[in-house]
Amino acid sequence: MLQALRRVVLAAALASGSAAAQLPSFEQVRAAYHPSDALLLDRNGEPLADIRFDLTRRRFDWVPLAQFSPALREALIAAEDHRFYEHEGVDWRAFVGSLWHNLLHDNKRGGSTLTMQLAGLLDPAIAIPAAPGARRSVGQKWDQGLAAQELEAHWSKAQILEAYLNLAPFRGDLEGVHAASAVLFGKSPAALDRPEALLITALLPSPNGRAERTARRACARAKKMGVGNLCPRLYELAPRLDTPRNRPRFTLAPHLARRVLHAGGERVTTTLDAAAQQAASSGLRDALQGAAQRVSSAAVLVLDVNDASVRAWVGGLDPLSPDAVTTVRSVQSALWLPFSAANLIERRLVTGASLLPNSSEGESPWRSMRVALQQPESGSQAAMLAMAEPPAERLRQAGLELPKDSAASPELTLLQAAQAFRPFVAGGNWQAARWQADSTAAAARRLWRNDTAYIIADWLADPTQKGAASELQRPDGGWQAVWRMSDPTRDIAIAMHAGERYLIAVQVAGSGSGAEQPARLAARAIAAIQHHLGNPPSRAPRTPSGVVLGVVAFDPPVEPARREWFLRGTEVSLSVAPGRDSTLAHKIVTPEGTSTGALLRSGEALVLESAPATPDARWWADDELIGEGATILWAPPAGHYRLELRSPEGVVWDRREFTLSYPDDDTTREHAPGGGASQSEPRAPVRAPR
Structure with a gap:
């Protein structure tokens, strides 16, 4: 009887073939498949975020058959079509059995094979009616059998199984095992174990049935397969079937x-690093813990110092909040201070030791240029800005614009601030940040000379600075340039920290005060992010050839003598406040500053005299110590000399350059190394006539 029925169906299929001819090929089905979600990936392909665009159904990337777990394929065949590899589209035994069952019982039983179910998924004319409880008509069932026969004639068993696993409906709007396994169990189809596979395939007869009933169905199937011991695990997993289905996965x-x-x-691959992104997000949350109610927005941007690629982008603590990385904010004019300072340095109008008037009450009336930049909250910033207007063209080259109203506060985004700060630690080169891996890196352009950028970075990396930005310094002793700025009302702050590898920019806006002030929260976030990143201490940038290191003292002595970097040719050993008559400055009295030459007769010596008289003064000639005291006698051989008067700490107080001659003694005309008296002809020091 079964053979006769099979021959009738085959003949009908050959005679009609109209519906079957409309079925697409496997290649057409796969090409027409479109996931509902888009995926954001890090530089190594690790998922960072996803967004759903198709709200009618949720399905993810098409999965090849080999990437479904063996447990899933086994459970599917056992539950839906255990003679799948034997029939040619219709399982006649199951078909006749379901026919008799449906004639004798009220509870209807289907006899569809996997091939027949797939045919129903591909052809809307033979799909299960959408009305609850509705079933296919006899005619639709007949056409479904015909379509299944046609599929088997043109598709392989592997193709039928792969398409079914990608198209079958599951819970709610979930379509395909990929979506079901990812949403319900947080796993890829390849990672499904046996209990999960049994539970997923138990959804197929009734995708939206109660979780407990689905677990009973899966348990019954497990017992038939001889693995009834899995039933407790099936009931334990069943509540996961009611997992919310519209939440993002990443x-x-x-x-x-x-x-x-x-x-x-x-699928967009970015330049982000998942580990850095996690560190930035966790660090920001750690820093704002307990203060979140006072924070209106917060953001983190991490740039690679070398190529300006984005390694972390945290637009806020709430995924649905506006992106604070690109939100325009008002900040105080201190933003321009590094630009103004660099402009003055590059034009050779000032050095790091230049003294500026300080209007802060109760403090020293002078601050050096270096300290004024380190402490933008001090009263010296107005003097710095007054010396040179912010370089508008340089700002435009850095992607910034001065406000048209001079009284208005500058406006910028965190992204713009980070891009503008980076050249100071990147050799003076500005580069637009990029965050998509397939985008071409923007060409770097020269914003500052390398030596200028190096000097500004050195000021901002000074571990001895006492300003507010000192809170941003890491305790590990590594090189780190820091900068912080806020608006006049202090309801927003931007803090930046740059090391050898990363530039970290943090923005916090809110109404907190004291320890919850935005500037302090931003500093705490920098420290927390650094901790989560776990990078080793940074090394200082390579010193460019255009700078020299010297020791400088101050008159008045408002700051201790220190080492300072200068553009070559601008170095000074004593920085005197403008308009001050530095009568207390240590100077070389003889030889006189106007003299470029000196004559001695045989047996005489030079008198080297300083004022004021300081017993611990040091005299150096061509970088070798020749004596100590306010006055010494010196009898070197003839030659050209660079004479310096230094403090015991090495600060150069004054210097002279002159040529010494002995016109009546040809044997002493050669300059002996070290600038001392000729050892071949020792001389008794004799005071020369003055």
Whole structure:
């Protein structure tokens, strides 16, 4: 009887073939498949965020058959079509059995094979009616059998099974095992174990049935397969079937995802690093813990110092909040201070030792240029800005604009601030940040000379600075340039920290005060992010050839003598406040400053005299110590000399250059190394006539 029925169906299929001819090929089905979600990936392909665009159904990337777990394929065949590899589209035994069952019982039983179910998924004309409890008509069932026969004639068993696993409906709007396994169990189809596979395949007869009933169905199937011991695990897993189905799977970089993802099926690879992104997100949360109610927005941007690629982009603590990385904010004019300082340095108008008037009450009336930049909250910033207007063209080259109203506060985004700060630690080169891996890196352009950038970075990396930015310094002793700025009302702060590898920019806005003030929260966030990153201490940048290191003292002595970097040719040993008559400055009295030459007769010596008389003064000639005291006698051989008067700490107080001659003694005309008296002809020091 079964053979006769099979021959009738085959003949009908050959005679009609109209519905079957409309079925697409496997290649057409796969090409027409479009995921509902777009995916954001880090530089190594690790998922960072996803966005759903198709709200009618949720399905993820098409999965090849080999990437479904063997446990899933076994459970599917056992539950839905255990003679799948034997029939040619219709399982006649199951078909006749279900026919008799449906004639004798009220509870209807289907006899569809996997091939027949797939045919129903591909052809809307023979799909299960959408109405609850509705079933296919006899005619639709007949056409479904015909279509299944046609599929088996043109598709392989592997293709039928692969397409079914990618298209079968599961819970709610979940379509395909990939979506079901990822949403319900947080796993890829390849990672499903046996209990999970049994539970997923138990959904197929009734995708939206109660979780407990689905677990009973899966348990019954497990017992038939001889693995009834899995039943407790099935009931334990059953509540996961009611997992919310519309939540994103990955939430590490939702704000950047909204910026770059536009359609389902997109897979955008970024320059971000998942570990750095996690460190930035965790560090920000740690820093704001307990103060979140006072914070209106917060953001972190991490740039690679070498190529300006984005390694972390945290637009806020709430995934649905506006992206604070690109939100325009007002900040105080201190933003321009590094630009103004660099402009003055590059024009050779000032050095790090130049003294500026300080208007802060109760403090020293002078601050050096270095300290004024380190302490933008001090009263010296007005003097710095007054010396040179912010270089508008340089600011435009850095992607910034001066406000048209001079009284208005500058406006910028965190992204712009980080891009503008980076050249100071990147050899003076500005580069637009990029965050998509397939985008071409923007060409670097020279914003500052390398030596100028090096000097500004050295000021900002000074571990001895006492300003507010000192809170940003890491305790590990590594090189680190820091900068912080806030608006006049102190409801927003931007803090930046740059080392050898990363530039970290943090923005916090809120109404906190004291320890919860935005500037302090931003500093805490920098420290927390550094801790989570776990990078080794940074090394200082390579010293460019255009700078020299010297020791400088101050008159008045408002700051201790220190080592300072200068553009070559601008170095000074004593920085005197403008308008001050530095009568207390240590100077060389003889030889006189106007003299470029000196004559001695045989047996005489030079008198080297300083004022004021300081017993611990040091005399150096051509970098070798020749004596100590306010006055010494010196009888070197003839030659050209660079004479310096230094403090015991090595600060150069004054210097002279002159040529010494002995016109009546030809044997002493050669300059002996070290600038001392000729050892071949020792001389008794004799005071020369003055």
